[in-house]
Amino acid sequence: MSAAPSVSTPDLSVQDLRKEFAGHVAVHNLSFAVQRGSFFSILGPSGCGKTTLLRMIAGFIEPDSGEIVIGGRSMRAVAPNRRPVNMVFQQLALFPMMSVGENVAFGLARRGVGKLERTRRADAMLERVGLAGAGLKRVDQLSGGQRQRVAIARSLVLEPTLLLLDEPLGALDLKLREHMKIELKQLQASFGTTFVYITHDQSEALVLSDHVAVMNHGRFEQLGTPQQLYYEPATAFVAGFVGANNRIFGQLKSSDGDIAEIETSDGWTVRAKKSGPIAAGDHVEAFVRPEAAILERDASQLPANQAHYVGSVQSLLFDGANSAVLLHEDLTHFEFRVALPQTGRFADLKVGERIYFSFDPRRAICFPSHGGPHG
Amino acid sequence: MVDIGDATPVRAWQRRLILILLLAPALLWLFALIVLPHVQLALLSLRERVAPHVYQPSLAQFHTFFAEPLYWQVFVRTALLSIVATALTLLVAFPIAWVITKVARGRASALLFVVCLIPFWVSETVRALGWLILLRESGVLPALLVKLGLTAVPVELLYHDATILTGLVYTSLLFMVVPLVSSLESLDNSLIEAAYDLGASGFATLKNIVIPHAAPGITAGCIVVFMLTLGNYLTPNLLGGKNSQWFTELIYTQFIVRFNWEQGAAFGFLLLGLSTAIVAVGLRLSGQRFVDVMRRS
Amino acid sequence: MIASLPRPAWLRTATVLYVAAFLVFLFLPLVIVGVFAFNDANYPAPPWRGFTLDWFTGSAATGRVGLFHDTELLGSIWTSLIVAVWVTILSVTVGTANAFLMERYRFPGKQVLSVLMLTPLVIPGVILGISILSFSSRVAELADDLFGLDLDFLRPGLPLVVLGQFSYIATIATLMISARLKRFDSTLEEAALNLGASHAAVLGTITLPYLRPALIGSAAISFLMSFENFNTTLMLVGSDAPLTVMMYGRMREGASPVLNAVSLFLMLASAALALTMMRGGPRTEAAKSAAAQ
Numbered sequence: 002m003s004a005a006p007s008v009s010t011p012d013l014s015v016q017d018l019r020k021e022f023a024g025h026v027a028v029h030n031l032s033f034a035v036q037r038g039s040f041f042s043i044l045g046p047s048g049c050g051k052t053t054l055l056r057m058i059a060g061f062i063e064p065d066s067g068e069i070v071i072g073g074r075s076m077r078a079v080a081p082n083r084r085p086v087n088m089v090f091q092q093l094a095l096f097p098m099m100s101v102g103e104n105v106a107f108g109l110a111r112r113g114v115g116k117l118e119r120t121r122r123a124d125a126m127l128e129r130v131g132l133a134g135a136g137l138k139r140v141d142q143l144s145g146g147q148r149q150r151v152a153i154a155r156s157l158v159l160e161p162t163l164l165l166l167d168e169p170l171g172a173l174d175l176k177l178r179e180h181m182k183i184e185l186k187q188l189q190a191s192f193g194t195t196f197v198y199i200t201h202d203q204s205e206a207l208v209l210s211d212h213v214a215v216m217n218h219g220r221f222e223q224l225g226t227p228q229q230l231y232y233e234p235a236t237a238f239v240a241g242f243v244g245a246n247n248r249i250f251g252q253l254k255s256s257d258g259d260i261a262e263i264e265t266s267d268g269w270t271v272r273a274k275k276s277g278p279i280a281a282g283d284h285v286e287a288f289v290r291p292e293a294a295i296l297e298r299d300a301s302q303l304p305a306n307q308a309h310y311v312g313s314v315q316s317l318l319f320d321g322a323n324s325a326v327l328l329h330e331d332l333t334h335f336e337f338r339v340a341l342p343q344t345g346r347f348a349d350l351k352v353g354e355r356i357y358f359s360f361d362p363r364r365a366i367c368f369p370s371h372g373g374p375h376g
Numbered sequence: 377m378v379d380i381g382d383a384t385p386v387r388a389w390q391r392r393l394i395l396i397l398l399l400a401p402a403l404l405w406l407f408a409l410i411v412l413p414h415v416q417l418a419l420l421s422l423r424e425r426v427a428p429h430v431y432q433p434s435l436a437q438f439h440t441f442f443a444e445p446l447y448w449q450v451f452v453r454t455a456l457l458s459i460v461a462t463a464l465t466l467l468v469a470f471p472i473a474w475v476i477t478k479v480a481r482g483r484a485s486a487l488l489f490v491v492c493l494i495p496f497w498v499s500e501t502v503r504a505l506g507w508l509i510l511l512r513e514s515g516v517l518p519a520l521l522v523k524l525g526l527t528a529v530p531v532e533l534l535y536h537d538a539t540i541l542t543g544l545v546y547t548s549l550l551f552m553v554v555p556l557v558s559s560l561e562s563l564d565n566s567l568i569e570a571a572y573d574l575g576a577s578g579f580a581t582l583k584n585i586v587i588p589h590a591a592p593g594i595t596a597g598c599i600v601v602f603m604l605t606l607g608n609y610l611t612p613n614l615l616g617g618k619n620s621q622w623f624t625e626l627i628y629t630q631f632i633v634r635f636n637w638e639q640g641a642a643f644g645f646l647l648l649g650l651s652t653a654i655v656a657v658g659l660r661l662s663g664q665r666f667v668d669v670m671r672r673s
Numbered sequence: 674m675i676a677s678l679p680r681p682a683w684l685r686t687a688t689v690l691y692v693a694a695f696l697v698f699l700f701l702p703l704v705i706v707g708v709f710a711f712n713d714a715n716y717p718a719p720p721w722r723g724f725t726l727d728w729f730t731g732s733a734a735t736g737r738v739g740l741f742h743d744t745e746l747l748g749s750i751w752t753s754l755i756v757a758v759w760v761t762i763l764s765v766t767v768g769t770a771n772a773f774l775m776e777r778y779r780f781p782g783k784q785v786l787s788v789l790m791l792t793p794l795v796i797p798g799v800i801l802g803i804s805i806l807s808f809s810s811r812v813a814e815l816a817d818d819l820f821g822l823d824l825d826f827l828r829p830g831l832p833l834v835v836l837g838q839f840s841y842i843a844t845i846a847t848l849m850i851s852a853r854l855k856r857f858d859s860t861l862e863e864a865a866l867n868l869g870a871s872h873a874a875v876l877g878t879i880t881l882p883y884l885r886p887a888l889i890g891s892a893a894i895s896f897l898m899s900f901e902n903f904n905t906t907l908m909l910v911g912s913d914a915p916l917t918v919m920m921y922g923r924m925r926e927g928a929s930p931v932l933n934a935v936s937l938f939l940m941l942a943s944a945a946l947a948l949t950m951m952r953g954g955p956r957t958e959a960a961k962s963a964a965a966q
Contacts, residue, residue, distance in 0.1 A: 056677075080679055090569070096571070108575050159574065398771075406790065409837075413807065417808070488692070494947055495703055497943035497944065498944075502920075503702055506706040509709055509718065546698070572678055627803065631803050644800045647800060
């Protein structure tokens with residue numbers, strides 16, 4: 002686990018935080034820091050403990066042990082409503098009994114800001130999030146995206162050190178979600194507030210974040226930039242969870258420096274970069290990104306220093322720029338996914354056609370395996 | 377039998393016949409047992425007997441009501457005590473509804489709810505008997521007070537207004553708890569957390585979030601409790617004895633004891649008018665429709 | 674505050690104490706009634722004089738007429754049962770018809786009718802009683818004057834009690850059955866028709882089985898409410914008093930523990946009915962049924 006580079010005092014610093022529920026460890030002695038003004042995501046499957054972690058930062062759950070420091074101040078025994086933290090809830094939790102403006106002004110009213118002043122500030126905030134003049138509308142008159150902006154405005158008007166977001170895009174449909182991703186990133190950039198965002202959607206995390214922590218079973222598998230997670234996954238879980246990947250289970254036959262030769266139980270041999278100490282005979286799983294592989298109709302066109310394979314086209318997955326093809330490797334019928342080049346060069350590929358492919362072992366990675374189909 | 381548009385080949389005359397067959401019991405019920413009896417009651421209240429079997433239209437019954445202080449005093453007293461009883465019921469029931477929906481979890485919550493309901497499956501007569509045995513001079517509580525040295529001799533705990541109120545609140549609790557629970561249940565916890573997160577105190581959250589959300593349930597509960605309290609006979613009569621002076625007792629006396637149906641009918645209409653008026657005011661104040669409120673409760 | 678927010682210790686303690694006090698308030702009268710059914714004394718009052726079953730099994734021979742030999746009381750239970758059975762049959766039948774009428778048909782005046790159907794709930798029971806009493810005696814009078822008929826059933830007595838109770842219990846049955854019918858997915862009926870079922874068969878094999886829980890629930894509630902009704906019954910009762918009216922009369926004369934004995938029976942019966950119903954349906958269903966009281 003790598004620490005985020007230190008540029009200034011962190012807005013959020015968590016040390017050795019732990020929480021158990023009835024013997025089940027939800028959050029496993031976590032430590033990390035989030036830099037001021039950054040967009041930090043916690044990415045993990047449901048049940049990984051990310052919601053518990055977020056609610057501990059917000060103060061809704063008391064940790065068993067460990068320390069949460071926000072803006073340089075320890076949050077021990079600080080009630081959630083006294084923390085310099087606000088939260089955007091999963092279902093947004095806009096107050097249906099109030100107008101949009103009253104929602105945004107709610108926190109200001111609680112702080113005793115006068116009516117005129119808080120209306121002015123709420124209106125100004127609504128304008129900043131692109132909802133000028135919507136103050137008198139009812140919450141249910143807004144679209145899903147507008148509601149989300151109101152939820153963010155309602156929190157940001159209080160100028161929190163930290164804004165926590167609990168999968169706020171989860172309830173939106175796909176098209177709107179794509180749109181809101183961009184909007185959210187722009188909002189964060191323009192306000193400069195530190196965002197801590199939890200999601201199970203790796204695309205959201207990669208698009209939005211400066212740093213992402215991948216969480217599994219109460220621990221961080223890896224903490225890094227989206228690029229690090231994608232190109233240099235630290236664990237098999239991260240490699241499998243972030244982005245599409247071909248996963249190949251096998252046994253290590255031999256090593257050439259940091260490049261391992263792996264044989265599957267069907268006898269297919271591939272080469273990949275080793276991650277961590279692996280000895281000959283160990284069970285491993287290797288990951289190859291679909292875009293790391295190259296297709297050629299003529300084997301001689303493939304790089305000569307790479308192993309060449311032959312496969313037959315099982316199905317064509319046309320998805321514009323994300324198009325791919327599913328191949329069955331000739332000898333073992335291993336299903337292998339290869340991205341189609343965006344030039345449209347293989348647009349005429351047919352199901353059943355045989356084609357050569359190869360990949361650079363330096364762009365494939367293998368980890369010690371603890372499970373998998375063959376042991 | 378089914379009405380699912382034109383998709384089903386039920387002929388028009390068949391549909392009409394079924395409609396008439398379904399309408400008949402409803403109309404018979406509502407007209408023979410509700411509408412016409414109340415028309416008759418209205419006519420009864422607006423006539424006066426001038427000689428045996430000779431009647432003439434008159435407002436004499438209503439005049440008597442206003443002329444006789446006992447009558448309208450009992451009327452006002454009944455209305456005021458009913459309002460107090462309704463308010464007390466709300467105060468007692470709200471924390472329980474809150475615990476059931478927001479504090480207790482899972483099985484504990486369901487169990488508490490069921491436990492709260494069970495006493496109300498028992499007849500009101502039985503519950504009144506319990507209070508009688510508990511509170512009367514020779515009863516359990518006065519004996520306990522003596523034993524504890526709080527009073528020298530057993531005191532009579534029956535026949536006070538407080539006793540009547542206790543009995544009325546007890547009888548009404550269920551009708552308050554159930555609508556409160558269903559309206560608080562629909563309040564998303566994240567709204568409360570959001571309010572808290574934005575810095576609201578418990579009181580501010582209650583005032584700004586919880587009460588506006590639960591208003592329909594509160595109104596429904598209050599309306600039902602008020603009506604039932606106003607129209608109650610058994611509890612005030614048994615727990616209040618001669619001191620109860622509940623308006624329904626006047627109606628009973630006129631109708632059954634004195635056989636003065638004209639006067640009894642007038643009293644009945646006054647009670648009905650009061651009940652309707654308070655319900656209307658309650659609905660107006662909370663901006664709700666009668667049909668919705670009744671469905672809710 | 675809700676469970677996920679921090680609650681200070683005093684608030685937790687206060688909550689527990691409040692719930693405890695509330696439960697004592699709820700159950701104390703009932704427990705007292707039950708306990709004094711076994712007190713070896715002539716009045717249901719302290720002090721405790723020892724355990725006896727006299728108030729159940731005693732007879733004139735032993736000096737204490739217990740429940741099982743109190744023919745008057747047993748007779749009133751029988752009366753209540755008969756009334757309750759009639760009220761249940763009428764209410765569930767009319768309630769079912771109303772549910773179909775209101776959920777499946779459109780006709781002029783429907784809005785008015787739907788409001789009218791709810792009104793019995795807002796009319797105090799005493800007034801329902803006297804209005805039906807005065808109307809029926811008016812009809813009887815007319816029948817006598819015009820046709821020389823003596824319509825005895827229109828005089829205070831059990832038929833009027835049944836009608837009086839039915840007049841508002843029908844509303845409750847209607848609401849309960851409508852609520853379930855409203856949630857019915859009518860594509861199920863379309864599917865059955867599509868598979869060749871007749872309309873009668875669809876009703877018998879799809880719709881009514883779906884309504885069964887509501888029918889049973891409303892029957893149980895109707896029975897219970899009829900059995901426990903007092904206000905309306907008091908105005909319409911003739912010489913045969915149902916149990917609640919009989920108990921009321923005796924309580925005014927000064928209760929003997931035989932009333933505790935019969936109350937204990939009522940409690941056990943109600944509890945059995947309540948538990949069966951609550952086990953049968955999910956929580957909301959049971960709550961709705963109870964609320965309908």
